[in-house]
Amino acid sequence: MALDANANKLRINIDEPRWDQSTYWGRAKHFFVTTNPLNLLCTSKELERAREIVTKYRKGEDVPGLTDDELWNAKQVYDSAFHPDTGEKMVLIGRMSAQVPMNMTITGCMMTFYKTTKAVVFWQWFNQSFNAVVNYSNRSGDSPISVQQLGTSYVLATSGALATALSLNSLVKRAPPLIGRFVPFAAVAAANCINIPMMRSKELREGIPVTDENGNRLGVSANAANEGIFQVVLSRIGMAVPGMVFPPIVMDRLERRGVLSRYPMLGAPLQVIMCGICLTFATPMCCALFPQKSSIAVSQLEPEIQVNLAFLGTTAMHFT
Structure with a gap:
């Protein structure tokens, strides 16, 4: 059925995800679409067409013959390439749809070339x-991160990853080979624990808005920011677990059986492929672990906010 732009009751709110975000599988479906690497293959013409459809629909203009599925497909293509706040086309490798192909390549190489200092430095820096x-x-776009903050986060995260990788490599020299293969994962986890809080340090200092179930803003809380950042760190580390734990176990067994000594060129491609398979599922499924709008009990908020809300009888609040 074609959409009638003049019938308000039939209009779709494309600024909200297509699936119910209160359920895990609803969120997972949303992120499977958002991180779909096939969106990288869209031509400039297809991207511009998607932008035209989304822009017109948001303005309430009629798009003749447009179906529900076509509208959602256009929105998904638009979201895959254009910044949600500024509307600018993002650089190719910075898009969510590039996460799986880029991370599978980087992760596979980190786990292949982990024994020499030069290789560790290069791939952690990369x-x-x-x-x-x-x-x-x-x-x-509403609360932009300064170039200085980005630079500081970059330097500290890189330093933390390198320090973790190099120090652990020196400690596990006499340990079983499998232990050494897990060093890149430890470095990535350490970098996430540094990078994400640094990127959102302003939120930790000043807090983030908290609202009631109707979306009414009721205060600003640093405790809610701390909870949200912890969830992001946990989900980021969770994304890395399958791709950085399963392949090392497989590669260790292949090494013991002499497969890698007979076919040394097999190492990097095999690890990249295994990482790709893991990340294809781990990326959207870990992004979906926590709702974008999470709840927090009033008792966990700052005392001054609790006092202000006591007379309202509110027992839970939400933050993004």
């Missing part, structure tokens, strides 16, 4: 440089 591009491309 990984954090990619993260910096993603952070810059997806920065908030």
